[in-house]
Amino acid sequence: MKEFELKYGCNPNQKPSKIYMADGSELPIQILSGRPGYINFLDAFNSWQLVKELKEVLHMPAAASFKHVSPTSAAVGLPLSDKLKKACLVNDVKGLDESPLACAYARARGTDRLCSFGDWVALSDVCDVTTAKMIKREVSDGVIAPGYEPEALEILKQKRDGGYNVVQIDPDYVPEVRETKQVFGITFEQGRNNFRIDKELLSNLVTANKELPESAARDLIIALITLKYTQSNSVCYAVDGQAIGVGAGQQSRIHCTRLAGTKADTWFLRQSDKVLNLPFKKGVKRTDKDNVIDGYINQNEEDVTADGVWQRYFTEQPAPFTKEEQQAYLATCEDVALGSDAFFPFSDNIERAYRSGVKYVAEPGGSIRDDAVIECADKYNMVMAFTGMRLFHH
Numbered sequence: 360m361k362e363f364e365l366k367y368g369c370n371p372n373q374k375p376s377k378i379y380m381a382d383g384s385e386l387p388i389q390i391l392s393g394r395p396g397y398i399n400f401l402d403a404f405n406s407w408q409l410v411k412e413l414k415e416v417l418h419m420p421a422a423a424s425f426k427h428v429s430p431t432s433a434a435v436g437l438p439l440s441d442k443l444k445k446a447c448l449v450n451d452v453k454g455l456d457e458s459p460l461a462c463a464y465a466r467a468r469g470t471d472r473l474c475s476f477g478d479w480v481a482l483s484d485v486c487d488v489t490t491a492k493m494i495k496r497e498v499s500d501g502v503i504a505p506g507y508e509p510e511a512l513e514i515l516k517q518k519r520d521g522g523y524n525v526v527q528i529d530p531d532y533v534p535e536v537r538e539t540k541q542v543f544g545i546t547f548e549q550g551r552n553n554f555r556i557d558k559e560l561l562s563n564l565v566t567a568n569k570e571l572p573e574s575a576a577r578d579l580i581i582a583l584i585t586l587k588y589t590q591s592n593s594v595c596y597a598v599d600g601q602a603i604g605v606g607a608g609q610q611s612r613i614h615c616t617r618l619a620g621t622k623a624d625t626w627f628l629r630q631s632d633k634v635l636n637l638p639f640k641k642g643v644k645r646t647d648k649d650n651v652i653d654g655y656i657n658q659n660e661e662d663v664t665a666d667g668v669w670q671r672y673f674t675e676q677p678a679p680f681t682k683e684e685q686q687a688y689l690a691t692c693e694d695v696a697l698g699s700d701a702f703f704p705f706s707d708n709i710e711r712a713y714r715s716g717v718k719y720v721a722e723p724g725g726s727i728r729d730d731a732v733i734e735c736a737d738k739y740n741m742v743m744a745f746t747g748m749r750l751f752h753h
Contacts, residue, residue: 387532393524406481434466434601582698
């Protein structure tokens with residue numbers, strides 16, 4: 360297949376639309392089910408690069424959940440605790456512990472379930488049956504992987520009455536060194552961002568505390584590789600082998616840090632006993648549970664514990680999750696890693712990060728206020744690495 364005609368571009372009025380190789384060669388993909396659209400392919404190709412790079416660097420199966428050309432999360436295939444399984448709504452999945460790829464997907468999809476609604480999935484390895492069964496029951500637009508077990512493919516083809524988008528990519532495909540795109544009829548050209556992110560990038564430790572355990576280095580690498588494929592400005596919190604809060608596309612870095620930190624806090628709070636023990640009625644849909652849990656934690660649009668409301672979701676009225684209770688729980692969360700795609704210009708980012716349990720930080724450095732940022736990190740006994748490399752993505 361040398362080109363594939365799309366229904367339309369970013370919006371229905373943007374026609375005609377297609378994908379093709381500029382040199383006339385074959386596309387490195389096969390479409391096994393469905394008819395992916397313009398934004399689907401943007402998500403697919405960005406997310407595939409992310410999981411492919413995580414696998415190459417960390418030597419573990421990886422998965423990512425993408426929405427609107429930024430990841431909601433990315434993760435590697437570490438086992439899940441019982442509480443995390445319940446928080447990710449996968450505690451009923453048989454065979455989960457036997458599939459590292461399924462564990463990676465459960466983590467990536469379960470991190471920010473509101474933002475992952477209608478996502479695009481990327482898998483670093485051949486999709487197995489356990490992973491396919493989990494994907495099938497979630498609201499999702501499509502999946503990209505280097506291959507699919509026959510039974511797994513049949514499971515995915517049943518999704519959306521046969522219309523679910525399933526893309527297979529050649530894992531050996533290597534793009535041209537230079538890439539181009541057009542804006543307003545004007546062509547931009549640049550070298551592809553082939554910069555390798557690995558543990559060596561974390562060798563310039565600028566804080567008094569220079570103890571960087573392997574687990575923290577892994578989480579910083581996950582944060583940085585995630586940022587490499589996130590719309591800038593961006594900040595990423597990571598822990599236990601997964602990105603737990605991504606703040607993408609904000610004009611102010613402190614807004615990135617706050618946004619990502621709030622998502623990280625929600626991820627932690629979802630694992631609290633108070634949330635895990637919410638008395639949901641039988642038959643409440645998974646998507647409704649996600650909205651209710653988010654409302655319960657963040658006390659947003661609808662008070663789900665109010666009279667006349669709780670009866671829709673619960674067998675009994677739950678007590679509110681007070682701010683004081685939440686702060687006490689979050690105070691027990693620690694050893695979180697934080698990556699930033701550009702330098703922190705002010706120490707307020709470190710102050711906000713500390714509130715979400717951040718202990719390890721990686722950022723390029725190079726601000727005229729680096730000293731103030733380092734001083735703030737030292738105040739909280741953090742370990743900070745200056746990578747010297749900006750990771751903007753647009």
